[in-house]
Amino acid sequence: MAEGDYAKHVERTELPAPMISRKEVSIWAILKNCIGKDLSKITMPVMLNEPLSFLQRLCEYMEYAQLLTEAARQECPADRMKYVAAFAVSALASNWERLGKPFNPLLGETYELQRGDYRIVCEQVSHHPPVSAFHAESKDFKFHGTISPKIKFWGKSVEVNPKGTVTVEFPKWNESYSWTNVNCCVHNIIVGRLWIEQYGKMEITNHATGHVASLTFKSAGSGAKNLHRVEGFVKDASETNLYFLYGKWTEFIKCCSAESYVQFLKQGTRKNDDYDGSPNGTPKKMFSKLNSFKLNSFRSLSIQDVSSDSYPPMEQEGDIPKSDSAYSLDIPDSTTLWSCKPRPSNCNEYYQFTHFALQLNAMDSNMKPPLTLCPTDSRLRPDILHLEEGNLDGASKEKTRLEEKQRHTRKQRKSTNSDDWSPRWFKYATNPHTKTDDWLYSGGYWDRKYDNTDTIF
Numbered sequence: 001m002a003e004g005d006y007a008k009h010v011e012r013t014e015l016p017a018p019m020i021s022r023k024e025v026s027i028w029a030i031l032k033n034c035i036g037k038d039l040s041k042i043t044m045p046v047m048l049n050e051p052l053s054f055l056q057r058l059c060e061y062m063e064y065a066q067l068l069t070e071a072a073r074q075e076c077p078a079d080r081m082k083y084v085a086a087f088a089v090s091a092l093a094s095n096w097e098r099l100g101k102p103f104n105p106l107l108g109e110t111y112e113l114q115r116g117d118y119r120i121v122c123e124q125v126s127h128h129p130p131v132s133a134f135h136a137e138s139k140d141f142k143f144h145g146t147i148s149p150k151i152k153f154w155g156k157s158v159e160v161n162p163k164g165t166v167t168v169e170f171p172k173w174n175e176s177y178s179w180t181n182v183n184c185c186v187h188n189i190i191v192g193r194l195w196i197e198q199y200g201k202m203e204i205t206n207h208a209t210g211h212v213a214s215l216t217f218k219s220a221g222s223g224a225k226n227l228h229r230v231e232g233f234v235k236d237a238s239e240t241n242l243y244f245l246y247g248k249w250t251e252f253i254k255c256c257s258a259e260s261y262v263q264f265l266k267q268g269t270r271k272n273d274d275y276d277g278s279p280n281g282t283p284k285k286m287f288s289k290l291n292s293f294k295l296n297s298f299r300s301l302s303i304q305d306v307s308s309d310s311y312p313p314m315e316q317e318g319d320i321p322k323s324d325s326a327y328s329l330d331i332p333d334s335t336t337l338w339s340c341k342p343r344p345s346n347c348n349e350y351y352q353f354t355h356f357a358l359q360l361n362a363m364d365s366n367m368k369p370p371l372t373l374c375p376t377d378s379r380l381r382p383d384i385l386h387l388e389e390g391n392l393d394g395a396s397k398e399k400t401r402l403e404e405k406q407r408h409t410r411k412q413r414k415s416t417n418s419d420d421w422s423p424r425w426f427k428y429a430t431n432p433h434t435k436t437d438d439w440l441y442s443g444g445y446w447d448r449k450y451d452n453t454d455t456i457f
């Protein structure tokens with residue numbers, strides 16, 4: 001990322017301590033009594049956590065924020081849309097292989113991050129149901145939204161529905177875009193190795209021009225052929241296909257004109273024997289083999305390793321679609337809009353964190369005493385810091401203490417009838433772009449006047 005306006009921090013390459021292996025814990029033993037329940041209401045052992053709050057996790061959407069700057073630079077709305085779509089996909093890349101549960105933010109907890117030329121502030125605006133609001137801005141864009149994850153446990157898997165919409169604004173073009181993130185599923189809770197899938201439709205709308213990017217995140221499917229695949233079209237207001245976008249949310253997004261895609265498909269039809277047999281078949285010749293990712297073991301209980309040549313039959317309990325059999329479409333005249341940075345080589349020991357995630361608990365130089373950091377910032381949460389240091393007992397004690405403190409505060413508010421708590425930095429209002437209820441930034445966070453802030457830790 002280009003050197004921006006905000007102070008550079010000292011980059012971490014590891015956490016203070018490696019993660020404690022989950023080898024001994026059976027997730028199934030912990031969760032078997034919770035089938036059908038909303039996991040946000042269940043206290044889970046800190047052993048299953050990663051040392052980040054969900055607010056910090058949301059900031060990981062920003063890792064490839066450069067794509068929004070790139071979008072804002074485009075003269076034509078279809079081109080802006082393709083970069084916004086690439087951004088929307090890139091924002092989900094850090095979820096790959098991330099199997100730790102982020103800490104539930106406390107009510108009123110905040111998190112800030114300044115990187116490159118943007119800054120973002122998040123606040124936990126509701127506890128039950130959990131709702132996190134964020135607002136990022138740079139000179140070229142605004143990006144804000146509300147996420148209220150519904151996490152359901154279905155026995156074999158955990159399903160996450162990240163309710164809420166996110167909005168991008170380009171003041172220069174008087175444009176706004178919005179979309180809802182796709183669902184996510186964590187497989188193999190009972191047996192096998194955990195793995196993550198994101199699937200469903202994502203429709204990104206440009207409210208000013210009517211352009212739409214409609215993307216499908218494919219579920220792995222039989223033979224894991226579609227593992228992590230994403231594809232779809234950028235269309236104008238009259239629903240004419242302009243661009244075809246394709247790739248994997250774990251790796252890259254490429255783009256070609258809609259004509260090139262049609263041409264590519266036609267070429268295939270002429271040579272029947274080049275087909276892979278799928279209904280809208282793709283010529284084998286056009287496939288190129290990618291280096292398939294090795295799935296790193298995050299916990300034990302793996303029943304077997306699957307040979308990398310044969311597709312693991314997904315119906316078989318506990319398998320992990322290891323062989324991605326990573327063929328990629330190589331459509332002529334494509335450009336790569338986004339490619340994912342590789343994970344640090346030591347990420348196995350550090351919760352599969354990306355380089356970006358490794359920085360999230362670090363104090364930037366301007367945050368050190370005299371403290372300019374807001375006292376409600378996640379970086380100051382003792383339970384998260386203990387976990388980061390590998391102190392499970394400390395983390396678990398502090399987590400319990402904080403949760404009790406939060407309950408106590410809520411009771412007190414109720415009994416004094418002052419139960420009109422409202423978030424400090426966001427207000428509930430109608431999002432003018434989506435016309436739906438949303439939490440919008442009320443401003444003022446960066447003035448750094450944090451007196452009268454509740455002590456939540």
Ligand SMILES: CC(C)CCC[C@@H](C)[C@H]1CC[C@H]2[C@@H]3CC=C4C[C@@H](O)CC[C@]4(C)[C@H]3CC[C@]12C
Nearest residue numbers: 027048098099100101102149160162181184186
């Ligand atoms: C039983 C244990 C192992 C459960 C672990 C559950 C973990 C993997 C779950 C719990 C909360 C989940 C997150 C909740 C909400 C979102 C926002 C969405 O836009 C992308 C996925 C993302 C970021 C989810 C990723 C998976 C997640 C981190």
